[in-house]
Amino acid sequence: MKVISRLATAVYLASLIPFAAHAGEVEVLHWWTSGGEKRAADTLKQMVEAKGHTWKDFAVAGGGGEAAMTVLKTRAVSGNPPAAAQIKGPDIQEWGELGLLTDLNEVAKRQKWDELLPSQVADIMKYDGDYVAVPVNVHRVNWLWINPEVFAKAGAKPPTTLDELFTAADKLKAAGFIAIAHGGQPWQDGTVFEDLAFAILGPADFRKAFVDQDEAVLTGDKMVEVFATLKKLHGYIDANAAGRDWNAAAGLVINGKAGMQIMGDWAKSEWTAAGKIAGEDYSCIPFPGTQGSFAYNIDSLAMFKLADADNRKAQEDLAEIVMGKEFQAIFNKNKGSIPVRQDMDMSSFDSCAQASMKDFKEAAGNGGLQPSLAHGMAASSYVQGAVFDVVTNFFNDANADPKKAAQQLAAAIQAVQ
Numbered sequence: 538m539k540v541i542s543r544l545a546t547a548v549y550l551a552s553l554i555p556f557a558a559h560a561g562e563v564e565v566l567h568w569w570t571s572g573g574e575k576r577a578a579d580t581l582k583q584m585v586e587a588k589g590h591t592w593k594d595f596a597v598a599g600g601g602g603e604a605a606m607t608v609l610k611t612r613a614v615s616g617n618p619p620a621a622a623q624i625k626g627p628d629i630q631e632w633g634e635l636g637l638l639t640d641l642n643e644v645a646k647r648q649k650w651d652e653l654l655p656s657q658v659a660d661i662m663k664y665d666g667d668y669v670a671v672p673v674n675v676h677r678v679n680w681l682w683i684n685p686e687v688f689a690k691a692g693a694k695p696p697t698t699l700d701e702l703f704t705a706a707d708k709l710k711a712a713g714f715i716a717i718a719h720g721g722q723p724w725q726d727g728t729v730f731e732d733l734a735f736a737i738l739g740p741a742d743f744r745k746a747f748v749d750q751d752e753a754v755l756t757g758d759k760m761v762e763v764f765a766t767l768k769k770l771h772g773y774i775d776a777n778a779a780g781r782d783w784n785a786a787a788g789l790v791i792n793g794k795a796g797m798q799i800m801g802d803w804a805k806s807e808w809t810a811a812g813k814i815a816g817e818d819y820s821c822i823p824f825p826g827t828q829g830s831f832a833y834n835i836d837s838l839a840m841f842k843l844a845d846a847d848n849r850k851a852q853e854d855l856a857e858i859v860m861g862k863e864f865q866a867i868f869n870k871n872k873g874s875i876p877v878r879q880d881m882d883m884s885s886f887d888s889c890a891q892a893s894m895k896d897f898k899e900a901a902g903n904g905g906l907q908p909s910l911a912h913g914m915a916a917s918s919y920v921q922g923a924v925f926d927v928v929t930n931f932f933n934d935a936n937a938d939p940k941k942a943a944q945q946l947a948a949a950i951q952a953v954q
C-alpha cells in the first residue's frame with residue numbers, strides 16, 4: 538500500500554515537471570468587477586490556471602474603466618506595469634509610442650489572427666505593424682434593455698424611434714415605474730449621449746463629430762438637438778440616479794422597478810448572471826433610431842514588456858487562450874458581447890448575441906459600423922474625458938443651454954487635441 542502511494546506521489550510529481558518548468562505568473566489589470574463581469578473574467582483566470590500559470594488579479598472597480606486607467610498609469614510610471622492590461626482603441630497606440638508594449642507576433646502567426654479578425658479590429662491591436670494587444674470581444678453600445686412585464690403593466694410598446702421612446706417613458710412613469718434606469722456617473726451620461734448622437738446625427742456625421750472632430754458637426758443644429766434631447770431624457774430618470782453603478786441600474790430593470798436601461802451589452806451579463814433568458818425575461822432592441830448601425834466597443838488586453846522568460850510564456854499563453862474558440866464562446870456568453878473571431882458558430886448563443894453578430898456584419902457593409910466614443914474607440918481618452926465633462930455638467934444643470942453645450946463640446950475637444 539505504502540509502495541503504491543509512494544509511486545503515485547512520484548508519478549504525480551513527475552507530471553508537474555513540464556508545468557513547473559514553464560509556469561509563470563500573469564498579472565492582469567481589468568475592471569470586470571460586477572457580478573456578471575466577474576463570471577466572465579473568472580473563465581479567463583481558470584483557463585490560465587489550467588495551463589499551470591498563476592493568475593494575479595489586478596481588478597480596479599469602476600465601470601467604463603477610468604479608475605483602472607489612472608491606476609495603470611501610476612504603475613507604469615513607477616516602472617512596474619502588469620503583464621496585461623485592458624487598454625482599448627487609440628490608447629493602444631499611445632502606450633505603444635511609449636515603448637512599453639511587447640509584441641505577440643509569434644502567437645498571432647501561429648493562430649492566424651490576420652485571417653480570423655476583421656481588418657479594422659486587427660489594425661487597432663497593432664502598433665507599428667506588430668500585434669501588441671489581443672482582442673477579447675465585440676461589445677455593441679447602442680442597445681436598449683427592456684423588462685417586457687413592466688412594459689405590459691404600463692401598456693407601453695418597445696420603441697423604434699426617439700418619439701416612441703418618450704411615449705413609452707411617459708406610460709411607464711404614469712404607471713409608477715422608473716421609466717429609464719440610469720446611473721449618474723460621467724461615463725454613463727456619456728454612453729446615453731453617444732446613443733442619442735448616433736440616432737440623431739446618423740453614422741456618417743457621428744464619425745465626423747467624434748473621429749474627425751469636425752467643428753461644423755460638433756456645433757451644428759443636429760448636435761444642439763442631441764443636447765436638447767438629453768435634457769428631455771433627464772426627466773425620466775429617478776432622483777436617486779446620482780452616483781449609481783451601471784449594474785445597480787440594470788438591477789432595477791431586472792427586478793421590475795424600472796422599465797428600461799440605455800446601455801451597452803455588458804448589461805446583458807447582469808441578466809445572464811440573474812438566470813434570465815433573452816427574448817423571454819428581457820428584450821434587447823437597438824437603441825431607437827440606430828437600427829442597422831453598430832457602435833462598437835472592443836475589449837482588448839495589451840501586453841507589457843516582461844523580463845522573466847516564464848512570465849513571458851504565461852503572457853503568450855494568455856493571448857493564445859483569449860483568441861481560442863473555447864474562451865471566445867464561454868467568455869462572451871457570460872459577458873454579453875460577441876466573439877471577435879469571425880469563424881464562430883453562433884447557434885448556441887442567445888438571440889441578443891445572434892442579432893448583434895448579424896447587425897455587426899451588416900453594418901460593416903453599409904457604413905453603419907462606427908467606433909464608440911464613450912468607450913474609448915473613436916478617440917483618445919483625453920478627448921473622451923473632455924466630452925464626458927461637458928456632457929455631465931450639462932446633464933446635471935437644469936438651466937444649461939443646448940446650443941452653448943454644443944459650443945463647449947467643440948471647444949473642449951479642441952483644447953485637448
Ligand code: BGC
Pocket residue numbers: 568569574599600601602676803834835836912
Ligand atoms: C468595457 C466593458 C465593461 C463596461 C462596464 C466598458 O467600457 O468595455 O468590458 O463591462 O465598460 O464596466
